[in-house]
Amino acid sequence: MSIANKISRILDYLKRPEKTSHFAKERLQIIIAHERGMRDKPDYLAALQKDLLDVIAKYVAIDKEAVKVDLERKEGFSVLELNVTLPDSTL
Amino acid sequence: MTKIIVITSGKGGVGKTTTSASFAVGLAGRGFKTAVIDFDIGLRNLDLIMGCERRVVYDFVNVIRKEASLNQALIRDKHIKDLFILPASQTRDKDALTLEGVAAVLEELSKTFDYIVCDSPAGIERGAQLAMYFADSAIVVTNPEVSSVRDSDRMLGLLSSKTKRAEEGQPPLTEHLLLTRYSPKRVARGDMLSLADVNEILAIPLLGVIPESQAVLRASNSGDPVILDKESDAGQAYLDAVGRFLGEEIPHRFIEEKGNWLKRIFNLKERETV
Numbered sequence: 219m220s221i222a223n224k225i226s227r228i229l230d231y232l233k234r235p236e237k238t239s240h241f242a243k244e245r246l247q248i249i250i251a252h253e254r255g256m257r258d259k260p261d262y263l264a265a266l267q268k269d270l271l272d273v274i275a276k277y278v279a280i281d282k283e284a285v286k287v288d289l290e291r292k293e294g295f296s297v298l299e300l301n302v303t304l305p306d307s308t309l
Numbered sequence: 310m311t312k313i314i315v316i317t318s319g320k321g322g323v324g325k326t327t328t329s330a331s332f333a334v335g336l337a338g339r340g341f342k343t344a345v346i347d348f349d350i351g352l353r354n355l356d357l358i359m360g361c362e363r364r365v366v367y368d369f370v371n372v373i374r375k376e377a378s379l380n381q382a383l384i385r386d387k388h389i390k391d392l393f394i395l396p397a398s399q400t401r402d403k404d405a406l407t408l409e410g411v412a413a414v415l416e417e418l419s420k421t422f423d424y425i426v427c428d429s430p431a432g433i434e435r436g437a438q439l440a441m442y443f444a445d446s447a448i449v450v451t452n453p454e455v456s457s458v459r460d461s462d463r464m465l466g467l468l469s470s471k472t473k474r475a476e477e478g479q480p481p482l483t484e485h486l487l488l489t490r491y492s493p494k495r496v497a498r499g500d501m502l503s504l505a506d507v508n509e510i511l512a513i514p515l516l517g518v519i520p521e522s523q524a525v526l527r528a529s530n531s532g533d534p535v536i537l538d539k540e541s542d543a544g545q546a547y548l549d550a551v552g553r554f555l556g557e558e559i560p561h562r563f564i565e566e567k568g569n570w571l572k573r574i575f576n577l578k579e580r581e582t583v
């Protein structure tokens with residue numbers, strides 16, 4: 219091992235490990251905001267979204283991100299909204 | 310009016326049972342007649358932490374199934390008067406707890422007790438749901454660690470929708486954050502989420518911070534809840550938290566790193582000159 223190599227290893231050893239708590243905070247803020255958005259939605263929504271995606275994918279090549287299912291509660295009824303962005307080439 | 314408190318967390322092993330035991334002792338110590346119930350069916354542990362494991366004859370499920378009366382099943386605490394423990398059953402039948410059964414037990418306890426502390430099991434299954442269902446207050450026990458914080462937020466969602474109060478449109482239960490196993494040293498090093506971080510993310514009122522403490526293991530070894538160890542940091546932190554729960558204004562402690570030896574000497578010198 220060269221001297222330079224040795225010195226660099228010693229320096230590595232002495233270096234403090236990188237701080238990680240800010241990663242924890244950032245990741246939590248993102249995932250919790252997402253999960254709070256899903257909180258009031260019924261459990262079947264995610265499954266429905268997946269099934270719809272599979273059906274549509276049978277006919278057109280779509281990208282997973284291109285399907286959005288949303289449930290909006292209004293007084294006395296709910297609106298299930300389905301948004302699919304089809305690529306230009308398929309039309 | 311009897312108050313029902315649930316100690317909950319979602320994630321396992323964060324300190325719910327430790328907290329239930331100390332809170333129950335703390336409330337009884339203030340003169341309130343208190344019952345603490347172990348909802349962790351199949352994994353009874355509150356009895357060990359309270360030091361009454363050898364006096365368990367009947368349990369929560371026996372009472373629900375009317376195999377024993379509530380008075381027969383309640384164990385009088387050996388440390389403090391006015392405190393009673395209702396142990397969990399060790400049955401493997403996960404349907405042993407029923408909504409009607411729990412309702413009946415809580416109703417009967419409400420006739421004579423001031424506080425009922427419900428030690429929730431981990432997870433979001435039946436035991437956890439029933440532990441929170443009738444609650445007037447929830448203490449959400451959280452460790453400064455990503456999965457615990459996320460699970461706590463999930464429990465907050467359930468507390469606001471899957472409780473009797475929520476379902477009947479009554480005023481919501483009061484939520485309290487209890488941050489446990491906190492290590493100011495690791496926070497200062499940047500290795501641990503800080504109190505401010507967790508507080509900002511969960512955004513519910515802070516009841517207290519319990520430091521990571523060797524006194525907790527000592528307390529469970531001997532079966533004397535840590536709040537009774539008045540010399541210890543964790544014991545004092547629990548005493549403070551109980552005081553705050555009862556509406557007292559008590560400044561938070563054990564949230565800063567202890568001064569290093571240099572600072573301590575310096576402080577000592579300063580004090581001497583005063």
Ligand SMILES: Nc1ncnc2c1ncn2[C@@H]1O[C@H](COP(=O)(O)OP(=O)(O)OP(=O)(O)O)[C@@H](O)[C@H]1O
Pocket residue numbers: 318320321322323324325326327328349429430431489490491519520521522523525526529543
């Ligand atoms: N402040 C603390 N300092 C050090 N250790 C602690 C502290 N609080 C709890 N512990 C330890 O953490 C472990 C789990 O605690 P406890 O049994 O109270 O958690 P729990 O949330 O009830 O677990 P479960 O989800 O299994 O019911 C125990 O070994 C306990 O001694």
Ligand SMILES: [Mg+2]
Pocket residue numbers: 325326327349354428429430
């Ligand atoms: Mg427990």
